[in-house]
Amino acid sequence: MNGGFRSVHPSVALLYYAGLLLFAMLLFHPLYLLTELTAVAILLLLQGQGRPLLRGLPFYLLMAGSVAVLNPLFSHRGSHILFYFLDQPITLEAILYGLMMMVVLLTLFIVFISYNYTVTTDKFMYLFAAAAPKSALLTLMAIRFVPLFQRRLHQITLIQRIRGIDVGTGNLRKRMRDGMTLLKVLLTWSLEEALQTADSMKARGFGLRKRSAYAIYKLDRRDVALLAILAVCGLIVLGGWLQGYGKIEIYPRMKPVQFGGGEATCFIGFCLFALTPLWLEGREKWLWRSSQRNVYLSATPIKTGPHLMSSRSR
Amino acid sequence: MNEGEFVVLLGPSGCGKTTLLRHLKRELTPVGTTAGVIRYKGQLLSELPAESAAGEIGMVFQNPDAQIVMDTVWHELAFAMENMGLEPAVMRSRLAEISGLFGLEPLLYRSVHELSGGQKQLLNLASVLLLQPKLLLLDEPTSQLDPVAAREFIQILHRLNQEMSMTIIISEHRLEEVLPLADRVLLLTGGQLRAEGTPRDMVRRVGEEQLWPHLAYLPAAARLFLALSPDIDRAAEAPVPLTVRDGKRWLQETLPHLAALERNNGKAATGAQEAGPHTQPEAAVMSCREVTFRYRKDGPEVLKKLSLSLYPGELLMLMGGNGAGKSTLLQLLAGLAKPQRGKVEMNKGLTAGYLAQNPLLYFSQDTVQEELEHMAHYAGMTEQTAREEIAALLGVFQLREVLQSHPQDISGGQQQQTALAMVLLLKPDILLLDEPTKGLDPGAKEKLAALLQLLRDRGMSILIVTHDVEFAASYATRCAMLFDGGITAESPPERFFGANFFYTTAVNRMVRDWLPEALTVEEVARTWSNSVSRS
Numbered sequence: 045m046n047g048g049f050r051s052v053h054p055s056v057a058l059l060y061y062a063g064l065l066l067f068a069m070l071l072f073h074p075l076y077l078l079t080e081l082t083a084v085a086i087l088l089l090l091q092g093q094g095r096p097l098l099r100g101l102p103f104y105l106l107m108a109g110s111v112a113v114l115n116p117l118f119s120h121r122g123s124h125i126l127f128y129f130l131d132q133p134i135t136l137e138a139i140l141y142g143l144m145m146m147v148v149l150l151t152l153f154i155v156f157i158s159y160n161y162t163v164t165t166d167k168f169m170y171l172f173a174a175a176a177p178k179s180a181l182l183t184l185m186a187i188r189f190v191p192l193f194q195r196r197l198h199q200i201t202l203i204q205r206i207r208g209i210d211v212g213t214g215n216l217r218k219r220m221r222d223g224m225t226l227l228k229v230l231l232t233w234s235l236e237e238a239l240q241t242a243d244s245m246k247a248r249g250f251g252l253r254k255r256s257a258y259a260i261y262k263l264d265r266r267d268v269a270l271l272a273i274l275a276v277c278g279l280i281v282l283g284g285w286l287q288g289y290g291k292i293e294i295y296p297r298m299k300p301v302q303f304g305g306g307e308a309t310c311f312i313g314f315c316l317f318a319l320t321p322l323w324l325e326g327r328e329k330w331l332w333r334s335s336q337r338n339v340y341l342s343a344t345p346i347k348t349g350p351h352l353m354s355s356r357s358r
Numbered sequence: 359m360n361e362g363e364f365v366v367l368l369g370p371s372g373c374g375k376t377t378l379l380r381h382l383k384r385e386l387t388p389v390g391t392t393a394g395v396i397r398y399k400g401q402l403l404s405e406l407p408a409e410s411a412a413g414e415i416g417m418v419f420q421n422p423d424a425q426i427v428m429d430t431v432w433h434e435l436a437f438a439m440e441n442m443g444l445e446p447a448v449m450r451s452r453l454a455e456i457s458g459l460f461g462l463e464p465l466l467y468r469s470v471h472e473l474s475g476g477q478k479q480l481l482n483l484a485s486v487l488l489l490q491p492k493l494l495l496l497d498e499p500t501s502q503l504d505p506v507a508a509r510e511f512i513q514i515l516h517r518l519n520q521e522m523s524m525t526i527i528i529s530e531h532r533l534e535e536v537l538p539l540a541d542r543v544l545l546l547t548g549g550q551l552r553a554e555g556t557p558r559d560m561v562r563r564v565g566e567e568q569l570w571p572h573l574a575y576l577p578a579a580a581r582l583f584l585a586l587s588p589d590i591d592r593a594a595e596a597p598v599p600l601t602v603r604d605g606k607r608w609l610q611e612t613l614p615h616l617a618a619l620e621r622n623n624g625k626a627a628t629g630a631q632e633a634g635p636h637t638q639p640e641a642a643v644m645s646c647r648e649v650t651f652r653y654r655k656d657g658p659e660v661l662k663k664l665s666l667s668l669y670p671g672e673l674l675m676l677m678g679g680n681g682a683g684k685s686t687l688l689q690l691l692a693g694l695a696k697p698q699r700g701k702v703e704m705n706k707g708l709t710a711g712y713l714a715q716n717p718l719l720y721f722s723q724d725t726v727q728e729e730l731e732h733m734a735h736y737a738g739m740t741e742q743t744a745r746e747e748i749a750a751l752l753g754v755f756q757l758r759e760v761l762q763s764h765p766q767d768i769s770g771g772q773q774q775q776t777a778l779a780m781v782l783l784l785k786p787d788i789l790l791l792d793e794p795t796k797g798l799d800p801g802a803k804e805k806l807a808a809l810l811q812l813l814r815d816r817g818m819s820i821l822i823v824t825h826d827v828e829f830a831a832s833y834a835t836r837c838a839m840l841f842d843g844g845i846t847a848e849s850p851p852e853r854f855f856g857a858n859f860f861y862t863t864a865v866n867r868m869v870r871d872w873l874p875e876a877l878t879v880e881e882v883a884r885t886w887s888n889s890v891s892r893s
Contacts, residue, residue, distance in 0.1 A: 166430065184428060184429065184433075185427060185428075187429065188428070188429035188470075191471070192471065195471070199714075199716070199719055200719055202689075202694050202719075203714055203719040203720060204719070204720075204722060205694075206712065206720075206781075206784075207720070207722075207732070207733055207736050207780065208736040209722060225722045226722075228722060229718075229719070229721065229722045232721075232766055233718050233719075233766075236718075236766050237421070237423070237424040240419060240421060240424035240425065241424055241425065241426075241427060243385075243386055243419070244419060244424070244425035244426075244427065244482075245427055245437075245441075246385040246386065247383060247385055247386055247412070247416070247417045247486075248412065248416075248437065248438035248441055248485065248486065248489065249408075249409065249412030249413060249438060249441040249442050249489070250441045251441070252408050252409055252412060252441060252442065253409075253441075253442070253443045254443055255440045255441060255443060256439075256440050256443045256444055256445065256446065256449070257440060257446075258432070258433070258436035258439065258440055258446060258449045258450075258453075259446050260432060
């Protein structure tokens with residue numbers, strides 16, 4: 045499951061998602077937002093993540109949909125009043141703004157789903173460690189404790205029930221006291237073990253000198269090229285944004301949307317940025333499909349002409 | 359200590375083995391008053407540069423879990439090298455080397471908690487070896503491992519010693535495998551060096567100098583040798599056998615009475631069979647019928663239609679490989695989990711007490727005394743009976759001197775006994791113990807066995823889950839084997855182990871050609887003296 049976009053260096057993936065996140069918040073323009081939404085959704089589908097996406101969809105739609113509904117109810121800015129609801133004016137601008145907010149939220153949600161799938165915790169920690177080795181080490185050790193403590197607490201709960209310390213029975217006061225006791229057992233045990241961990245770290249020379257970082261990911265030429273493409277496209281979009289492209293104005297009065305040459309450059313840059321992983325993923329799909337179709341000839345091509353052995357013996 | 363030596367430290371728990379090893383590793387030198395000097399390559403250990411002290415002297419500890427810092431295998435391996443600030447290219451090649459040597463490659467991207475105890479300990483060793491140490495210190499590294507994993511671990515140490523000429527100092531309780539590999543053995547008692555020599559010398563000296571309490575540390579072959587050979591033989595400088603192979607050869611060569619022994623035993627064996635199978639259809643105190651258990655809905659079946667009965671007053675030892683579901687079965691019997699199918703039945707009015715592998719799980723108070731009192735209170739005793747009951751238990755378990763200590767501060771054996779005393783305060787009729795011999799020295803094991811006998815005399819039925827073949831062979835009344843989710847064999851120890859070829863005691867493997875049902879040195883010695891007196 046590590047082909048396509050997941051096989052790129054973590055820094056490429058991080059740049060991509062950081063860019064998407066930034067653009068989703070900066071570019072308040074339906075065309076850009078819908079392009080981004082579609083691009084990430086297709087990426088997820090290509091990666092075979094349709095099912096988790098579908099499972100979460102009702103929740104996301106509810107969240108985002110409620111924004112779309114609530115915004116016109118609370119915001120009464122804008123000049124086109126459509127009708128009155130409970131004596132409150134409902135404006136066209138507020139409805140459009142709500143819809144836009146809905147798209148922004150949906151985009152953010154879907155970007156996060158994709159991010160979680162592509163940039164796993166260890167990839168992120170790998171990048172983080174390169175930037176801040178000490179804090180990264182600390183974070184890693186802390187992260188490891190969460191599932192560890194969960195497993196231990198489960199064991200402790202099971203055993204302490206034998207001696208009547210159980211959060212499932214008794215009145216509230218007793219339950220709370222028992223809960224604290226269980227936590228105390230967990231802490232004493234874990235602290236005691238932490239002493240041994242500290243010994244083991246010291247025995248292996250922790251803190252003697254500046255730590256280096258072991259690299260499991262290699263930045264290859266494709267990754268460098270991707271980084272360059274993403275950076276250039278991102279800069280084009282940012283430049284466009286500074287020039288005032290990629291924004292529509294709704295409040296206080298909707299302005300007609302214009303699509304000129306500058307806007308087109310900005311949008312093309314944005315498309316290139318958002319669609320790059322799709323290209324990678326699509327090529328991966330194509331690669332495997334075509335490799336199935338291929339009929340391999342004998343690996344050693346047959347050469348015509350006099351044979352090596354016979355020619356020498358001559 | 360010379361370069362390339364393989365030194366074994368032995369002695370009872372608390373004799374100073376760990377303290378000695380820690381003194382040899384500068385970073386871990388205990389706080390306290392120290393006298394005397396330690397030199398490493400002619401240099402005072404305290405004057406060694408910090409990096410060579412960390413890198414050239416590696417240490418592996420007892421508890422496989424506590425030593426691990428990172429959460430994935432590759433990161434844990436890289437940890438030591440990262441500390442030393444090595445170049446990525448150097449790290450990569452060293453990692454490749456060590457993965458090849460230890461076969462860690464398939465595990466490289468696994469999460470650490472998925473590994474078995476043996477794999478974890480191997481990982482710890484590998485992580486230390488990545489700094490390319492010259493001296494390796496190991497503090498009871500196999501005490502928490504099952505016998506198979508322990509043997510593998512020790513084989514790797516042997517290879518390191520033989521192939522890399524690495525100096526190894528190891529402290530151990532389980533000497534069956536280590537002693538034949540050792541160049542030198544040091545016996546520590548009470549913080550002092552009691553004896554020193556090659557393994558064969560040590561066996562002789564234990565035999566001659568009445569160091570009898572340490573007899574239990576010796577491998578089975580050596581103990582058999584000491585028990586069977588007359589004094590003249592011992593003086594005659596016969597090579598002391600240390601392994602099963604040598605032991606068997608020695609038996610073949612030096613015992614002219616073997617034929618008589620064999621004939622004699624033939625009678626004894628038929629006699630034993632006439633006495634009838636132990637499993638008379640008595641009413642079982644506890645039984646499970648066709649129990650099937652899974653941890654998760656889509657998980658694998660840990661137990662498959664398993665049936666097992668426990669009869670009154672017996673000591674049933676349940677054996678089986680790692681992850682065979684032994685602990686799970688015990689939890690089901692204790693009522694801590696419910697099987698999806700099948701039934702666990704107990705006679706009316708009886709209760710079961712369960713002692714988990716890790717005694718730390720039982721403690722929640724600040725002193726041993728408070729623990730016991732809390733438990734007595736929960737059991738619904740009046741203060742008077744509680745005091746009497748606790749006093750009686752303290753006497754039996756010899757826990758008086760640690761009564762005011764924190765449960766975390768006492769030794770592993772004492773922790774286990776405290777936990778067991780707590781379970782006993784509930785007055786169970788059936789006792790379920792999970793690996794009670796793990797990490798215990800031979801002395802503590804004998805104490806435990808005596809205790810179990812005492813409890814059985816009081817009418818308790820005991821079920822023990824264990825890896826310890828020798829312990830089961832010596833003390834069980836019945837043995838059972840758990841494999842592939844079911845009970846595959848179930849009989850008294852003599853027949854259980856007699857029928858096994860590999861999974862049996864070292865003594866049995868030596869004498870099985872003549873005495874197929876003899877499991878312990880004592881049994882062989884008894885048969886032997888019988889045959890001598892008759893002939």
